[in-house]
Amino acid sequence: MTAGESTASRPESExxxxxxxxxxxxxxxxxxxxxxxxxxxxxxxxxxHPKFAASARNLLHYVALRQYDIGELxxxxxxxxxxxxxxxxxxxxxxxxxxxxxxxxxxSDNAPESDAxxxxxPPGEKRLQLHARALLGEPPAERAVPIMVTLPTEAxxxxxxxxxxxxxxxxxxxxxxxxxxxxxxxxxxxxxxRASEKLGKPCRIMMDLGGPKIRTGLLAPGPKVLRLRPRRDxxxxxxxxxxxxxxxEDEPWTGTKSAVVPVPRRAIEVAEIGDVLRFRDTRxxxxxxxxxxxxxxxxxxxxxxxxxIGTGLGFRLVSRTTGEQLEFRxxxxxxxxxxxxLQVGDxxxxxxxxxxxxxxxxxxDDNVTTPARVSCRPIELFEQVAVNDPVSLDDGRxxxxxxxxxxxxxxxxxxxxxxxxxxxxxxxxVNFPGTDLELEGITVKDREDLAFVVEHADIVALSFVRRxxxxxxxxxxxxxxxxxxxxxxxxxxxxxxxxxxxxxLLAIMRQYPAGMMIARGDLAIECGWVRLxxxxxxxxxxxxxxxxxxxxxxxxxxxxxxxxxxxxxxITDAAMSQRADCVMLNKGPNILGAIHTLDKILxxxxxxxxxxxxxxxxxxxxxx
Numbered sequence: 001m002t003a004g005e006s007t008a009s010r011p012e013s014e015x016x017x018x019x020x021x022x023x024x025x026x027x028x029x030x031x032x033x034x035x036x037x038x039x040x041x042x043x044x045x046x047x048x049h050p051k052f053a054a055s056a057r058n059l060l061h062y063v064a065l066r067q068y069d070i071g072e073l074x075x076x077x078x079x080x081x082x083x084x085x086x087x088x089x090x091x092x093x094x095x096x097x098x099x100x101x102x103x104x105x106x107x108s109d110n111a112p113e114s115d116a117x118x119x120x121x122p123p124g125e126k127r128l129q130l131h132a133r134a135l136l137g138e139p140p141a142e143r144a145v146p147i148m149v150t151l152p153t154e155a156x157x158x159x160x161x162x163x164x165x166x167x168x169x170x171x172x173x174x175x176x177x178x179x180x181x182x183x184x185x186x187x188x189x190x191x192x193x194r195a196s197e198k199l200g201k202p203c204r205i206m207m208d209l210g211g212p213k214i215r216t217g218l219l220a221p222g223p224k225v226l227r228l229r230p231r232r233d234x235x236x237x238x239x240x241x242x243x244x245x246x247x248x249e250d251e252p253w254t255g256t257k258s259a260v261v262p263v264p265r266r267a268i269e270v271a272e273i274g275d276v277l278r279f280r281d282t283r284x285x286x287x288x289x290x291x292x293x294x295x296x297x298x299x300x301x302x303x304x305x306x307x308x309i310g311t312g313l314g315f316r317l318v319s320r321t322t323g324e325q326l327e328f329r330x331x332x333x334x335x336x337x338x339x340x341x342l343q344v345g346d347x348x349x350x351x352x353x354x355x356x357x358x359x360x361x362x363x364x365d366d367n368v369t370t371p372a373r374v375s376c377r378p379i380e381l382f383e384q385v386a387v388n389d390p391v392s393l394d395d396g397r398x399x400x401x402x403x404x405x406x407x408x409x410x411x412x413x414x415x416x417x418x419x420x421x422x423x424x425x426x427x428x429x430v431n432f433p434g435t436d437l438e439l440e441g442i443t444v445k446d447r448e449d450l451a452f453v454v455e456h457a458d459i460v461a462l463s464f465v466r467r468x469x470x471x472x473x474x475x476x477x478x479x480x481x482x483x484x485x486x487x488x489x490x491x492x493x494x495x496x497x498x499x500x501x502x503x504x505l506l507a508i509m510r511q512y513p514a515g516m517m518i519a520r521g522d523l524a525i526e527c528g529w530v531r532l533x534x535x536x537x538x539x540x541x542x543x544x545x546x547x548x549x550x551x552x553x554x555x556x557x558x559x560x561x562x563x564x565x566x567x568x569x570x571i572t573d574a575a576m577s578q579r580a581d582c583v584m585l586n587k588g589p590n591i592l593g594a595i596h597t598l599d600k601i602l603x604x605x606x607x608x609x610x611x612x613x614x615x616x617x618x619x620x621x622x623x624x
Contacts, residue, residue, distance in 0.1 A: 062545030156187030211463030217375030221335030249331030262331030441470025561588030
């Protein structure tokens with residue numbers, strides 16, 4: 001508390017009536033708690049960056065305000081026509097001071113004018129805007145909240161796709177270091193920088209360090225086969241043919257299209273548009289493909305009936321003009337992953353070794369002789385998980401409970417899954433929401449990735465933060481690269497991090513600029529779906545008090561991005577996201593439409609809300 005915020009300016013010469021005096025005393029008690037918190041965290045405050053100094057103190061003042069239920073105090077203040085402190089996040093002590101002075105003025109016209117010397121300059125609202133722009137860049141015209149988009153793998157090779165993302169409304173690009181490799185990341189970055197320059201539109205890049213996320217390992221490879229299906233309507237009629245690209249088998253393919261088949265180079269050289277390729281698929285069914293395009297990459301063919309192409313199957317290339325037929329064989333296809341199908345009551349064994357996982361083995365009477373198994377990382381969890389601990393797999397789609405633990409295995413009993421079973425694939429997330437795991441905040445891989453991230457990224461995000469020490473460890477690691485001052489965003493996606501949020505914020509504020517991400521996917525699993533709405537509200541409030549920018553993330557307009565049509569609930573959720581300082585969309589085949597939709601929603605909603613404060617813009621229904 002500064003000298004200008006002292007209690008000396010509050011006249012006590014005239015006694016207030018009992019009720020008003022009680023209200024004023026409660027407010028004074030809050031101020032005293034705020035002073036006590038400042039003293040308690042003085043060492044942490046000394047470590048805060050100068051540009052966050054006033055914000056850090058305001059954070060502690062807000063924590064003091066919210067340590068107790070002040071609902072009854074708010075009701076009495078409202079009855080008196082005074083501020084209920086419901087919008088005091090930006091400047092807590094200034095709000096309390098104003099209410100205290102108003103109480104005096106209610107009783108006495110002789111009360112002196114309020115001393116405004118204690119008010120922050122710039123005010124809290126402006127501080128948050130300045131901090132957000134320092135981290136995220138200038139928002140676009142007519143939309144105060146920028147849009148971040150997670151880049152898919154194809155963004156590394158498809159410049160036109162990245163150009164379209166920026167043109168549609170993407171303001172920041174996110175690269176998840178838990179997926180792909182550095183060569184792919186570099187392709188994404190180059191395309192973003194190129195499109196940004198072409199459009200004259202700045203676009204910052206945030207790269208997420210994978211962090212200590214618990215994931216399933218690889219599964220045993222299945223058959224080397226490619227399934228092709230044309231697009232059909234509800235009656236089974238073909239709406240459009242399925243396209244497949246043929247490439248030379250002696251040339252590595254760096255694209256990302258899923259329907260790619262290697263064939264002998266000679267087959268591509270002699271083929272012409274209109275030629276037909278005939279073969280029997282892996283089921284023995286007669287199928288044909290027609291050459292639609294020939295370019296410098298190979299051939300594009302069209303298929304009108306479902307087919308399964310297998311490695312080594314023979315085919316005949318029939319010339320459209322001469323009828324000549326040449327025989328070839330399909331090249332080496334990648335193996336198809338065989339997921340583990342889990343139903344309620346099944347057993348799944350998480351293993352410490354790195355052997356590929358496999359489904360359960362059944363005898364002739366369908367009795368399980370060997371349960372399904374899959375490896376899991378990091379291995380530290382095998383020493384910390386206990387019997388009866390709940391477990392969640394694949395973002396909560398499968399749930400279970402720990403039945404047995406050894407140094408090398410964790411045996412799970414599945415308690416929740418789809419009636420027909422859920423498919424568990426490789427590298428899927430695993431959560432132990434009831435277990436307080438002690439894991440390294442920055443993994444070995446994170447440290448290996450950091451040199452690349454520092455060189456190329458505008459922001460580095462730390463995944464699965466659990467405690468302030470995780471943030472401080474990243475800050476210390478970044479000091480090894482003094483040539484680049486890369487801001488940090490802490491992703492809050494564990495219950496432990498949520499419970500330590502004020503302390504984590506103080507750690508984040510050691511560096512400027514900095515931000516926070518509400519990673520709602522894992523956070524919902526860790527804290528429970530029912531609590532998610534409450535949790536994200538609390539995080540928005542406390543970050544607003546700290547003047548720390550917030551990124552609202554996970555499953556925003558997911559239906560729009562993946563299926564092309566958002567649900568009604570997603571529209572409402574997207575409208576609520578306007579209260580954050582940035583909104584993140586995940587990748588999906590219809591991501592361009594999702595960006596357009598979110599852009600429209602945010603533009604409309606900012607007329608009606610600034611954070612949690614309603615803005616009384618003209619209502620469209622007011623003409624009566």
